[in-house]
Amino acid sequence: MEQFIQQLVNGISLGSIYALIALGYTMVYGIVKLINFAHGDVFMVGAFIGFYSITILDLGFFPALLIAMTACAIFGVLIERIAYKPLRNATRIAALITAIGVSLFIEYGTIYIRGAQPEAYPNNIIPLKSLDLFGVKISSQSVLILAVSLFLMILLQFIVHKTKIGKAMRAVSHDMDAAKLMGINVNNTISATFAIGSALAGAAGVIFGMYYTKIEPLMGIIPGLKAFVAAVLGGIGIIPGAMAGGLLLGVIESLVSAAGFSLWRDGVAFVVLILILIFRPAGLFGKNVREKV
Amino acid sequence: MNIVKKAKGFWTSIGLAVVLSVVLQFLINGGTLNPFYVNTLYTICINIILAASLHLIIGITGQFSIGHAGFLAVGAYASAIVTMKLGLPFPVALIGGGAAAALAGLVIGIPTLRLRGDYLAIATLGFGEIMRIVFLNIDYVGGASGMTVSHLITWPWLIACVLITIIVIVNFTNSTHGRACISIRENEIAADAMGINTTFYKVIAFAIGAFFAGVAGALHAHNFYIIQPTNFSFLKSFDILILVVIGGLGSMSGAVIAAILLTIISAFLSSYPEVRMVIYSLVLIVMMLFRPQGLLGTREITSFFKVGKSAKGGVQHDKNTVA
Numbered sequence: 001m002e003q004f005i006q007q008l009v010n011g012i013s014l015g016s017i018y019a020l021i022a023l024g025y026t027m028v029y030g031i032v033k034l035i036n037f038a039h040g041d042v043f044m045v046g047a048f049i050g051f052y053s054i055t056i057l058d059l060g061f062f063p064a065l066l067i068a069m070t071a072c073a074i075f076g077v078l079i080e081r082i083a084y085k086p087l088r089n090a091t092r093i094a095a096l097i098t099a100i101g102v103s104l105f106i107e108y109g110t111i112y113i114r115g116a117q118p119e120a121y122p123n124n125i126i127p128l129k130s131l132d133l134f135g136v137k138i139s140s141q142s143v144l145i146l147a148v149s150l151f152l153m154i155l156l157q158f159i160v161h162k163t164k165i166g167k168a169m170r171a172v173s174h175d176m177d178a179a180k181l182m183g184i185n186v187n188n189t190i191s192a193t194f195a196i197g198s199a200l201a202g203a204a205g206v207i208f209g210m211y212y213t214k215i216e217p218l219m220g221i222i223p224g225l226k227a228f229v230a231a232v233l234g235g236i237g238i239i240p241g242a243m244a245g246g247l248l249l250g251v252i253e254s255l256v257s258a259a260g261f262s263l264w265r266d267g268v269a270f271v272v273l274i275l276i277l278i279f280r281p282a283g284l285f286g287k288n289v290r291e292k293v
Numbered sequence: 294m295n296i297v298k299k300a301k302g303f304w305t306s307i308g309l310a311v312v313l314s315v316v317l318q319f320l321i322n323g324g325t326l327n328p329f330y331v332n333t334l335y336t337i338c339i340n341i342i343l344a345a346s347l348h349l350i351i352g353i354t355g356q357f358s359i360g361h362a363g364f365l366a367v368g369a370y371a372s373a374i375v376t377m378k379l380g381l382p383f384p385v386a387l388i389g390g391g392a393a394a395a396l397a398g399l400v401i402g403i404p405t406l407r408l409r410g411d412y413l414a415i416a417t418l419g420f421g422e423i424m425r426i427v428f429l430n431i432d433y434v435g436g437a438s439g440m441t442v443s444h445l446i447t448w449p450w451l452i453a454c455v456l457i458t459i460i461v462i463v464n465f466t467n468s469t470h471g472r473a474c475i476s477i478r479e480n481e482i483a484a485d486a487m488g489i490n491t492t493f494y495k496v497i498a499f500a501i502g503a504f505f506a507g508v509a510g511a512l513h514a515h516n517f518y519i520i521q522p523t524n525f526s527f528l529k530s531f532d533i534l535i536l537v538v539i540g541g542l543g544s545m546s547g548a549v550i551a552a553i554l555l556t557i558i559s560a561f562l563s564s565y566p567e568v569r570m571v572i573y574s575l576v577l578i579v580m581m582l583f584r585p586q587g588l589l590g591t592r593e594i595t596s597f598f599k600v601g602k603s604a605k606g607g608v609q610h611d612k613n614t615v616a
Contacts (some may be wrong), residue, residue: 086582104573
């Protein structure tokens, strides 16, 4: 039982990382109907920027997190402006192929610049203590991950629901042409969506690096794909769906590992994906929540 | 009239290919070509089969599948089991690899082909990854360390497989069934309204594509001495996708030419793999920005030798990609 709860805690930590990445996927999909394959690589870039801010600039965890988020936001807007904007009226397949191209370009561009060798995150950024709660050990890292992710998600909900740019995002995702007619600057709104989504991915990258300590240029692929699965699981285009889907997927994976099938862990996410696509393509939150960003 | 002319161009190309392959056979036997060139030649042939099989799924039927490496893996492992574990002859392995992959295509195709566009792409990507993880976890086929396979392919077998693949797929495209597939690509709802059983044709095209990918897998396994699950990651799927996209979605000759050119380029850039991938990805992005229909679009190379005649492969609109 204690081990089960332990795995549940690990799953929630992992799941909140998936949820942060999935939010970017789901926001971008909700607004331009594009699977941004490069999103997982923005996550990787965020992890590296965080790593270099900590090791070279000698910063603490929170300044590094902020720098990574800002840099990723700019990076995301650049990707959108250069690669996706000219294709906004092209076919979905052309946009999808471009996204794959951008993803490969970021991965191998990074390898070309700095080599493929992995880096180890310094593990003394935050004090390592573990909380003993009814026999379950909860490390300070898990608590921090959960706190940061929850804070960012609440912030996101606030931005989407209470600010002007959030209202514009909701309007554009609902009907792009009508939003344009109402005087909303669609281009800026889409860029803002990419910026927010990429900033969240950058934050996820730093958190991931701190939790798993190993980062490498191709690390974004699998978490990126799984975060997409999480977005589909929750209902793509729906923000609370992405959060719930991410947490659920993290917990499922941890439980599968706990049951002794850790080698099959990567496969489980895709089995979940295929099952959800077959039986409930709109996702878990697909019917009830109409609102999309 | 037009059909006869088109067929003439096609069979002329096939005839030329046969002549060329006989010449190459003499060059290989005579030892004029060094092993590097022979190996590149073998890889070209395998890539042509892969490109042609994905061309049928994406270019003709318009179903965006990015899990083709999964079928390659199924074919490779099934054929390796046939020759190495069961000790049956190589031709049986070719058929076995193809049949296993076609079966996998049916199993994955029937549920997922109800999905459209992006969702199908992600589902097939997921399938490819699942296949890799399955082979990684089965000890019977060696797990992560892979399986050693003896080098059994010879040039005549290889070229025969290439020609059979191309002839079958081109003839399928030109048949009633192929027309139905093209109509699904052009507009699935309209095709459905015209009484075409869209699910049936999508699954058929998927299974045929998977069969030839499986044959390519069998050839791949018996060419490279060892097969490992890491060889069939989704980067391999992207490699195959790039061939079809660059050649032109909907053009068989485009896919073949892209397979030949890109394999040669990769062979010469094999010491700088990251440069190769950077170039590939840039080409992919620039191609989608400036020429989204690929090099040849939906046209065939033979159509360039006939002035004013329409080529095969559906409507001649070079504005957009298919699907």
